Amino acid sequence: MARHMKVVVIGYGTAGLTAAGFAHKFSREAEVIALEERHYAVYHPCSIPDVISGKVKAWSDIVEDVYKSPRFKVLTSMKVTGIDASNQRVYGINLASNSRFSIEYDKLILATGSRPLRLEGIPGSELAGIFCVKNVEDGMELHRKALNSRKVVVIGAGPLGIEVSVALKTMGLKVSLIELMPTILPGKVDRDLAIAIMNHMSSKGIEVLTNNKVVEFRGKGNYVEKVLTEESEIDTDFVVLCVGVRPNVDLATKMGLKLGPLGGIKVDRKMRTSIENIFAAGDCAEVWDAITGKPAMSFLANACYQQGRVAGINAVGGDETYRGTLFSWAVSTEYFNLGGVGLTSERARHEGFNAFSLKLKAHYKPHFYPDSKEIVVKVIVDASTLRILGAQIMGEINISYILNFFALAILRGLSVYDLVKMEQVYVPNLIGLPDPVFKVLEAIIRRARAQIR
Amino acid sequence: MARHMKVVVIGYGTAGLTAAGFAHKFSREAEVIALEERHYAVYHPCSIPDVISGKVKAWSDIVEDVYKSPRFKVLTSMKVTGIDASNQRVYGINLASNSRFSIEYDKLILATGSRPLRLEGIPGSELAGIFCVKNVEDGMELHRKALNSRKVVVIGAGPLGIEVSVALKTMGLKVSLIELMPTILPGKVDRDLAIAIMNHMSSKGIEVLTNNKVVEFRGKGNYVEKVLTEESEIDTDFVVLCVGVRPNVDLATKMGLKLGPLGGIKVDRKMRTSIENIFAAGDCAEVWDAITGKPAMSFLANACYQQGRVAGINAVGGDETYRGTLFSWAVSTEYFNLGGVGLTSERARHEGFNAFSLKLKAHYKPHFYPDSKEIVVKVIVDASTLRILGAQIMGEINISYILNFFALAILRGLSVYDLVKMEQVYVPNLIGLPDPVFKVLEAIIRRARAQIR
Numbered sequence: 001m002a003r004h005m006k007v008v009v010i011g012y013g014t015a016g017l018t019a020a021g022f023a024h025k026f027s028r029e030a031e032v033i034a035l036e037e038r039h040y041a042v043y044h045p046c047s048i049p050d051v052i053s054g055k056v057k058a059w060s061d062i063v064e065d066v067y068k069s070p071r072f073k074v075l076t077s078m079k080v081t082g083i084d085a086s087n088q089r090v091y092g093i094n095l096a097s098n099s100r101f102s103i104e105y106d107k108l109i110l111a112t113g114s115r116p117l118r119l120e121g122i123p124g125s126e127l128a129g130i131f132c133v134k135n136v137e138d139g140m141e142l143h144r145k146a147l148n149s150r151k152v153v154v155i156g157a158g159p160l161g162i163e164v165s166v167a168l169k170t171m172g173l174k175v176s177l178i179e180l181m182p183t184i185l186p187g188k189v190d191r192d193l194a195i196a197i198m199n200h201m202s203s204k205g206i207e208v209l210t211n212n213k214v215v216e217f218r219g220k221g222n223y224v225e226k227v228l229t230e231e232s233e234i235d236t237d238f239v240v241l242c243v244g245v246r247p248n249v250d251l252a253t254k255m256g257l258k259l260g261p262l263g264g265i266k267v268d269r270k271m272r273t274s275i276e277n278i279f280a281a282g283d284c285a286e287v288w289d290a291i292t293g294k295p296a297m298s299f300l301a302n303a304c305y306q307q308g309r310v311a312g313i314n315a316v317g318g319d320e321t322y323r324g325t326l327f328s329w330a331v332s333t334e335y336f337n338l339g340g341v342g343l344t345s346e347r348a349r350h351e352g353f354n355a356f357s358l359k360l361k362a363h364y365k366p367h368f369y370p371d372s373k374e375i376v377v378k379v380i381v382d383a384s385t386l387r388i389l390g391a392q393i394m395g396e397i398n399i400s401y402i403l404n405f406f407a408l409a410i411l412r413g414l415s416v417y418d419l420v421k422m423e424q425v426y427v428p429n430l431i432g433l434p435d436p437v438f439k440v441l442e443a444i445i446r447r448a449r450a451q452i453r
Numbered sequence: 454m455a456r457h458m459k460v461v462v463i464g465y466g467t468a469g470l471t472a473a474g475f476a477h478k479f480s481r482e483a484e485v486i487a488l489e490e491r492h493y494a495v496y497h498p499c500s501i502p503d504v505i506s507g508k509v510k511a512w513s514d515i516v517e518d519v520y521k522s523p524r525f526k527v528l529t530s531m532k533v534t535g536i537d538a539s540n541q542r543v544y545g546i547n548l549a550s551n552s553r554f555s556i557e558y559d560k561l562i563l564a565t566g567s568r569p570l571r572l573e574g575i576p577g578s579e580l581a582g583i584f585c586v587k588n589v590e591d592g593m594e595l596h597r598k599a600l601n602s603r604k605v606v607v608i609g610a611g612p613l614g615i616e617v618s619v620a621l622k623t624m625g626l627k628v629s630l631i632e633l634m635p636t637i638l639p640g641k642v643d644r645d646l647a648i649a650i651m652n653h654m655s656s657k658g659i660e661v662l663t664n665n666k667v668v669e670f671r672g673k674g675n676y677v678e679k680v681l682t683e684e685s686e687i688d689t690d691f692v693v694l695c696v697g698v699r700p701n702v703d704l705a706t707k708m709g710l711k712l713g714p715l716g717g718i719k720v721d722r723k724m725r726t727s728i729e730n731i732f733a734a735g736d737c738a739e740v741w742d743a744i745t746g747k748p749a750m751s752f753l754a755n756a757c758y759q760q761g762r763v764a765g766i767n768a769v770g771g772d773e774t775y776r777g778t779l780f781s782w783a784v785s786t787e788y789f790n791l792g793g794v795g796l797t798s799e800r801a802r803h804e805g806f807n808a809f810s811l812k813l814k815a816h817y818k819p820h821f822y823p824d825s826k827e828i829v830v831k832v833i834v835d836a837s838t839l840r841i842l843g844a845q846i847m848g849e850i851n852i853s854y855i856l857n858f859f860a861l862a863i864l865r866g867l868s869v870y871d872l873v874k875m876e877q878v879y880v881p882n883l884i885g886l887p888d889p890v891f892k893v894l895e896a897i898i899r900r901a902r903a904q905i906r
Binding site for chain 1: 467478479497499500503508509510514515743753754755756758759762773774776778779781782783784785790792794819821822823850851852853854855856857858860861862864865867871872873874875876877878879880881882883884886887888899902
């Protein structure tokens with residue numbers, strides 16, 4: 001009897017489930033086994049703020065059943081404790097039965113994800129009432145606490161911190177959002193947009209404190225009741241930490257896989273690690289910026305998806321190539337939608353580009369439609385070639401495919417000149433002619449012409 | 454004193470106003486004069502169904518003031534009656550003052566548009582109560598009539614006929630929509646989607662009669678009261694004709710400009726006509742299909758925009774090239790949004806492509822969001838290369854940038870393999886991962902792999 005090729009995936013977050021799914025769909029012969037430490041397999045971490053805000057009705061909604069087939073298994077409560085690369089075996093403990101297991105593999109995909117940073121160096125960080133937003137249990141616990149609280153401090157004004165802050169505000173809490181850097185969404189949007197969003201959040205009653213370093217948590221007994229920054233003391237009922245994640249490379253380090261300069265598992269363009277037959281994908285993998293080629297940790301589900309796709313296909317004999325991350329990200333809150341792709345102006349200049357950017361606020365569909373909304377479009381280009389380097393979009397409409405449009409343009413190295421030749425779709429109840437995006441592009445061309453003169 | 458270069462534009466619809474605008478913005482020296490026969494300059498023809506449905510509140514909303522500057526003039530009520538190409542002069546009558554005028558030009562742009570077809574060959578077509586939907590007066594008159602009517606026959610189930618039918622239905626009228634061809638939206642969508650839309654319209658109470666040829670209009674006195682087709686007789690209070698347009702080439706013919714095989718003014722890739730210093734753009738110009746290169750009349754505002762852009766820039770010394778039309782179109786009604794770009798399956802096969810298509814219905818954002826909607830995505834590819842040839846999208850969400858995404862992919866000659874490498878934006882309250890578009894693309898790849906085996 002012919003033995004199937006056996007692909008073992010460790011971790012069933014976005015990268016793991018995508019890798020497992022593509023390996024399964026791409027090969028009719030391979031047997032795919034995914035091992036997940038959680039007692040549930042699939043959940044939607046990015047939807048946690050939406051359960052808190054009530055957009056999604058129940059915590060059970062964001063936990064899903066898993067696809068099953070004779071050649072595809074997801075085993076939960078399976079904690080992998082070691083990998084023997086020379087014998088191609090994975091060892092671990094079944095947390096449900098408290099028994100040991102070992103599984104042979106032909107190809108192994110590490111998708112061990114990341115762990116939230118907990119500000120361990122700061123006095124009081126061990127106090128109760130300091131929550132992270134990683135898994136469903138975190139979300140439920142935080143939500144239960146919020147239902148019985150009046151005020152909260154959220155630390156870290158990245159995409160997650162902003163979504164959590166708005167969600168808790170819509171629950172009726174007094175929200176203070178603290179950010180270490182001079183503006184919110186550092187590295188994600190340019191200063192001008194960051195200030196506009198910050199003002200918008202302030203107008204909704206969220207206290208946004210930038211340039212503020214948290215120096216201590218103080219508690220009543222062992223429960224947090226005060227956050228001290230370099231500048232102020234804030235009374236609070238609980239704290240939410242959204243200060244980022246670090247790659248989970250415990251297994252990788254233990255078995256001697258090479259790490260990259262940023263601390264993730266080093267992978268090549270095929271998502272292969274430094275040891276044969278072992279791939280890595282997702283938050284645990286160190287990849288590179290698609291535009292600059294420099295090492296990068298993406299920590300975003302969409303990048304995990306692409307990496308999982310490449311690792312999964314290649315594990316079963318395909319030949320896919322990962323293109324690097326575009327850092328496409330977005331935030332959706334009760335008050336606004338916001339997203340970006342590619343480089344910010346600041347990062348573009350820091351990377352040595354002669355970057356030029358233009359921002360415009362305009363009606364997405366004609367102004368005489370009563371439900372027409374204005375959106376803000378900012379486009380960052382290389383000043384000499386007008387190659388698109390980045391874009392940032394803000395508005396109350398669904399901005400997702402505007403961002404995908406720019407992602408495609410950046411991935412293909414297109415310039416503003418290429419884009420403006422395109423026949424845009426037009427139907428006035430949906431989109432204007434030209435729409436705000438093409439208005440910005442034409443304005444960039446006029447500006448470039450004016451500078452040539 | 455140096456004389457400015459004088460650009461005269463005849464017609465101030467989408468092509469004319471775009472050409473005039475780009476000529477003005479592109480050159481700091483040129484003087485731009487646009488001549489428009491209407492007594493108002495700018496209006497939004499594509500919004501007429503939305504005023505009828507009440508989405509736009511007033512007819513005056515869709516008429517706009519015109520931009521003015523010392524080097525930019527739009528003269529209304531100016532009917533051009535002749536062009537003397539050897540002396541580079543335009544002649545005509547000022548309809549407001551009933552006086553003659555003549556204007557010299559250095560460059561001339563013909564944007565004389567189109568005229569709606571009125572089924573002149575059919576008995577009774579001269580009866581009162583048979584409306585077209587071209588200018589604001591048409592819309593107002595039709596709307597007034599509809600307010601005092603109970604039933605209407607709409608003839609022609611293209612995008613306009615569908616929007617008008619739904620608008621009149623939402624006003625509470627009994628609507629019968631008659632189409633000559635076997636399915637609605639002929640040439641715009643594939644048969645499967647056409648049938649789905651037809652069923653949806655029927656479920657809303659619109660009677661859709663395909664494969665039906667109108668053979669006579671009968672009247673009470675001189676006012677229409679009955680439409681006879683080869684199959685049936687339909688009592689009606691009035692009729693709306695949406696059976697297409699023909700290019701307005703009166704001036705062009707008179708002065709001997711070459712026409713193309715489809716009856717439009719022949720233009721080259723620079724939008725130049727057969728006579729020096731004369732450009733043409735918009736509904737009066739015969740262009741070509743961007744994918745097949747074959748002669749085409751686009752008759753869509755977005756194509757007029759691109760053509761006007763190229764003509765306007767080139768008229769003042771620029772060097773833009775028109776890429777041909779992608780036939781990007783869309784319809785937005787109370788019941789659904791719908792649009793397409795590129796070739797349908799049928800046309801692709803007719804043009805000799807080994808076309809393969811796949812259609813999928815899926816939630817745009819995850820199903821567990823209570824406001825999540827399903828959309829239908831159909832993608833047409835060349836079976837061997839998987840190059841994107843066309844796409845059709847239907848749903849209750851704003852589909853505009855999904856269509857633009859495909860327009861860009863088609864314009865750049867990209868394949869499904871190129872697109873699936875892209876890092877899509879993901880934020881679950883806006884869009885799923887993968888979204889329906891990327892689900893179709895992956896399904897096409899799997900199907901292609903299965904066929905290779």
